Amino acid sequence: MKLEIFDPAMCCSTGVCGPSVDPELTRFASAVFSLQKKGFQIERYNLANDPGKFTENKKASDFLHEKGPDALPIVLMDGEVVMNSSYPSNTQLSEWFDIDKDELKEQPKSNSVTINISDLKK
Structure with a gap:
């Protein structure tokens, strides 16, 4: 199975950039990754x-001409439009790819720092 996402114009490839990031784009980028x-x-x-x-891509081109860029994104599965105007949920992605949806949740990063207070007093 091949999934293609035709995103609206964004500042970077995932839209997860800039001073205010849309949490939906962050969720979707994490799931895709x-x-x-x-x-x-x-x-x-x-x-x-x-x-x-x-x-x-004829389907993407036709969609863009008919609906305009404000109707993006469109999602194609094996060349067929399966969604438009929004991104698939993690539940939809897990069903399409036959995996547990918990595998698509953003994993928290473990960045622990140890500070020795006695070193700060020197």
Whole structure:
């Protein structure tokens, strides 16, 4: 199975950049990263960075001409439009790829720091 996401124009490939990040984009980018690490074929195309991908794909091109860029994103599964105007939920992704949805949750990073108070008094 191949999943292709045609994103609206964003400042970077995932939209997870800049001073105020949309939590939905963070969730989706994390889920896509998790799926890609498991070997699933997922491609994302940003209208600002990859306009050629939109013109090369007839479904994406037709959608963009009919609905306009405000209706993005569109999600294609094996070449067929399965969603538009929003990103798939983790539940939908887990069903499509037949995995447990907990495997798509953003894993907290363990960045522990040990400070020895006696060293600070020197």
